[in-house]
Amino acid sequence: MTDDTDHAQSARFAPTARSLPIALLRARETVMGPIRVMLQQSGISEQQWRVLRVLDELGEIEQSAIATGACLQLPSLTRMLRTMEADGLIARRTDEADRRRTLVRITDKGRALILAHLPDSAAIFSRLEERFGARNLKQLLDLLDELRRIDL
Amino acid sequence: MTDDTDHAQSARFAPTARSLPIALLRARETVMGPIRVMLQQSGISEQQWRVLRVLDELGEIEQSAIATGACLQLPSLTRMLRTMEADGLIARRTDEADRRRTLVRITDKGRALILAHLPDSAAIFSRLEERFGARNLKQLLDLLDELRRIDL
DNA sequence: CCCTAATGGTTGCTATGTTAAGTATTATCG
DNA sequence: CGATAATACTTAACATAGCAACCATTAGGG
Numbered sequence: 001m002t003d004d005t006d007h008a009q010s011a012r013f014a015p016t017a018r019s020l021p022i023a024l025l026r027a028r029e030t031v032m033g034p035i036r037v038m039l040q041q042s043g044i045s046e047q048q049w050r051v052l053r054v055l056d057e058l059g060e061i062e063q064s065a066i067a068t069g070a071c072l073q074l075p076s077l078t079r080m081l082r083t084m085e086a087d088g089l090i091a092r093r094t095d096e097a098d099r100r101r102t103l104v105r106i107t108d109k110g111r112a113l114i115l116a117h118l119p120d121s122a123a124i125f126s127r128l129e130e131r132f133g134a135r136n137l138k139q140l141l142d143l144l145d146e147l148r149r150i151d152l
Numbered sequence: 153m154t155d156d157t158d159h160a161q162s163a164r165f166a167p168t169a170r171s172l173p174i175a176l177l178r179a180r181e182t183v184m185g186p187i188r189v190m191l192q193q194s195g196i197s198e199q200q201w202r203v204l205r206v207l208d209e210l211g212e213i214e215q216s217a218i219a220t221g222a223c224l225q226l227p228s229l230t231r232m233l234r235t236m237e238a239d240g241l242i243a244r245r246t247d248e249a250d251r252r253r254t255l256v257r258i259t260d261k262g263r264a265l266i267l268a269h270l271p272d273s274a275a276i277f278s279r280l281e282e283r284f285g286a287r288n289l290k291q292l293l294d295l296l297d298e299l300r301r302i303d304l
Numbered sequence: 305c306c307c308t309a310a311t312g313g314t315t316g317c318t319a320t321g322t323t324a325a326g327t328a329t330t331a332t333c334g
Numbered sequence: 335c336g337a338t339a340a341t342a343c344t345t346a347a348c349a350t351a352g353c354a355a356c357c358a359t360t361a362g363g364g
Contacts, residue, residue: 230345
């Protein structure tokens with residue numbers, strides 16, 4: 001007998017709760033719950049929200065930089081920016097110094113959308129801080145940031 | 153002037169590196185890199201991989217339980233299981249006690265597939281442990297597990 | 305300079321994400 | 335017992351994910 005459970009688990013993968021990719025995903029599901037509720041109010045997707053946040057943070061940048069910052073693939077971004085531009089949330093222009101590049105920036109309308117969610121966002125954050133603990137939260141963010149920089 | 157940068161960031165969102173959802177996503181991208189390479193060898197998707205891992209861990213379970221464990225939506229799962237069943241990786245049967253439920257289990261072929269990746273998987277894990285630190289890794293997993301249980 | 309390679313995006317295709325509506329089965333309550 | 339609600343999926347429709355192929359532009363080496 002190689003196993004003491006009733007379903008014959010294969011020899012020796014770590015339990016999924018100790019699998020980093022799965023653990024990251026599950027934790028994220030918890031955190032995203034209230035944020036999804038918030039975003040539904042304005043009919044914007046989670047991905048579009050990330051794009052706006054990154055643009056707000058970094059200013060006018062090229063698409064590759066958005067892709068990196070918002071964890072999106074360039075093909076997805078190409079399609080999303082098309083609709084976001086049509087919705088007036090962002091603006092695009094060709095970089096004249098290097099005509100391969102497209103520079104993207106957030107518009108006032110896009111900025112207004114973000115700002116409209118600031119109170120809700122702050123409320124979610126403080127509830128998280130309260131229930132998870134400020135110390136835990138800081139520690140987690142530090143670890144995640146360190147992990148992100150690792151070269152595998 | 154409300155800001156000291158050159159691109160007029162909106163008043164007061166935390167930098168995206170300190171946004172938990174984004175930080176979780178970025179960290180996950182780092183970790184998934186080598187795993188994606190591994191999975192490409194067998195032509196299986198990341199999601200199918202999670203399903204197999206969960207089934208291997210939990211035995212024969214209903215689809216809702218897979219959805220929860222693998223962080224998938226039921227509609228996605230419905231479609232995925234159809235192809236996975238056709239590929240012989242999983243098997244389904246109706247629960248006779250409650251005919252609404254479908255019970256799913258991993259097949260020998262499915263089990264063989266994940267076992268085939270055990271060495272690679274272990275190598276990735278140990279490289280991660282080496283570069284990120286065993287202590288950091290444990291601490292991170294503990295924090296993530298605690299976060300997952302929080303009710304927001 | 306010119307040819308070739310590299311870079312930045314786009315397009316096409318298939319799979320999955322996400323919401324809403326639909327179906328079959330079971331549970332609940334009057 | 336019967337109407338209704340709840341549960342466990344399934345289907346449909348559209349957006350995004352992920353890979354590969356392609357295009358335009360720029361960089362580099364002979």
